[in-house]
Amino acid sequence: MRPMLATHGDPRSGPPVGPAWAHEIKWDGIRLLADVVDGRLRLLTRSGRDIAVALPELRALADLGADVLLDGEAVAMVGGRPSFSHVVDRVHTASAAAAERLARTRPVTYLAFDLLRLDGLDLTGLPWSARRAALEDLVDGVPGVQVSPVYEDGRGLLAATADQGLEGVVSKRRSAPYAPGVRSGDWLKFPHRDVRSVVVGGWRPQAGSGSRLGAVHVGVPVDDGSGRPLVDGSGRLVLAYRGRVGSGLAGRAGVALLERLEALPVVPYPFTTDIPRPEAAGSTWVEPRVVLDVAALGVTADGRLRQPSYQGVRPDLTPEDLLEDV
Known part of the structure; x- marks a missing residue:
């Protein structure tokens, strides 16, 4: 149940x-x-x-x-x-x-x-x-x-x-x-605070440091029209882009998250919409498996989270669970 x-x-x-x-x-x-x-x-x-x-x-x-x-x-x-x-x-x-x-x-x-x-x-x-x-x-x-x-x-x-x-x-x-x-x-x-669960679809290193996590690209599953998540030709989830999260990733939190992300398979770009080239530069796209909680000041007109900050990994959730929140 x-x-x-x-x-x-x-x-x-x-x-x-x-x-x-x-x-x-x-x-x-x-x-x-x-x-x-x-x-x-x-x-x-x-x-x-x-x-x-x-x-x-x-x-x-x-x-x-x-x-x-x-x-x-x-x-x-x-x-x-x-x-x-x-x-x-x-x-x-x-x-x-x-x-x-x-x-x-x-x-x-x-x-x-x-x-x-x-x-x-x-x-x-x-x-x-x-x-x-x-x-x-x-x-x-x-x-x-x-x-x-x-x-x-x-x-x-x-x-x-x-x-x-x-x-x-x-x-x-x-x-x-x-x-x-x-x-x-x-x-x-x-x-009291707008906390949302999102899926990581990619990450980029901190500027000037290839060994530290600078930001993650996040999104949510897309409904395929029948109540199931949309997948690509390889059976991987397709995500609607919700933005880039960098705040909250300093110190041990960023180190632990980067270890998780580096263990994931590298895949083609997983989002439904393109993002500006400067935002994508240096990013590694990964299989959408890791669910995070982020706090944000709402959502912009194009669906992006406003001033999102990392709150923690949600090991109790799968990406498919988030389809209920879409």
């Missing part, structure tokens, strides 16, 4: 008002479906990758029942605030021994916000309010697991999360069913 996704709410009006809606904090974590079958726990990213071995502190989820499916986020708190970089570091851990050590020194919490299956019963057709009530009863007191708090005043919550440096707010229609894999207007997100 693929998780339900939220659409962007209108920032001018803010979160909806009234008893038909509930409001939650938008946590800066990794979205995970917690799937328990006969005592075996799988923690599934949006791309379907099971990372349970990386997060042993969440093993108590396996004791919830014989057949349970939860939706939520793994969140790492640093100084009282969620740290996306810390939780991403945990996701990369493949060694069970290393994961056990990190669970003691850099633990994550699973913030559950929905219950999709229980004891063989599919709950997705029930209203959010019924699923939420069952969730609160189910996970009460489970180590490493909390239920994401719900608030009545969405606009007050939006202001409070801005003051506290949190990511934003998600508003949910109380009567709505859970729509797997659908970006639904029954869930509205109001982020």
